[in-house]
Amino acid sequence: MDTDGMGDVDWNELQRNLEATIPVYDKINRFATFGQVDRWRRMVAERLPEDGEILEIGCGPGSFAEILVGRSLTCLDPIPAMLEAAEPRVNRKRMERGDENANFVGGTAEDMPFSDDSFDAACTLFSFRDWYDKKAGLTEALRVLKPGGKLVIVDPAKINSVHGFLGHGYMKYWVGSYARWICGVEDHPWKWLTKTYVHFGTTKDYVRMLEDVGFREVSAKVIFPGMATIWEGVAPSNPQ
């Protein structure tokens, strides 16, 4: 595992651990982030266009998709159990609000089952750091976005090695202790989420990666209180 991705063995083990988070995912994230995770999700929603087709890559159990109001939405995830948890949860909420059902599709960021230029915007929250080939996933995101379409990413990147060291301590001891208590097992799945954090790069690494694959107007902002970064990029109007 490194800043660019991971091999098959790690990927399969990570998938198994991600699936195990489903019953306690929201509870642990809210506690671990002092409730800030909901604010970070709203920040992504505010950055997405009001109209057009939106794609969420790595929707998990639907924690973000559920709050995205009034948009036409497709959710992608490679884990069937995630899609099974997300679909009824999200579409029940959408029906109550009078929104059309969202589409739930199995697949990975690196090989998306969509035609070129399908979406007006794409987002990925707390998923990018788990991708097995981040450059391939971003290249695919660019392919499925329409020219001028926006990509928004949120994940806990490091500003530098000191910030990374503090973040590792926070993940291992604060999040890890709570996850161990809630899950009731020593070998809880948040250990793997800490592992992907340790190998995740800096905010600047992914600014460069977004630019390298062809995104324009790339920006990154570390979000208060420093536990997450939000990146944005725009698909060029005339792709090269």
Ligand SMILES: C[S@@+](CC[C@H](N)C(=O)[O-])C[C@H]1O[C@@H](n2cnc3c(N)ncnc32)[C@H](O)[C@@H]1O
């Ligand atoms: C931690 S959940 C995030 C859920 C949700 N986006 C949220 O706001 O909390 C991460 C999700 O990303 C998915 N994921 C991991 N690797 C992926 C990849 N290569 N392509 C697409 N999704 C991926 C996982 O299956 C998992 O459901």
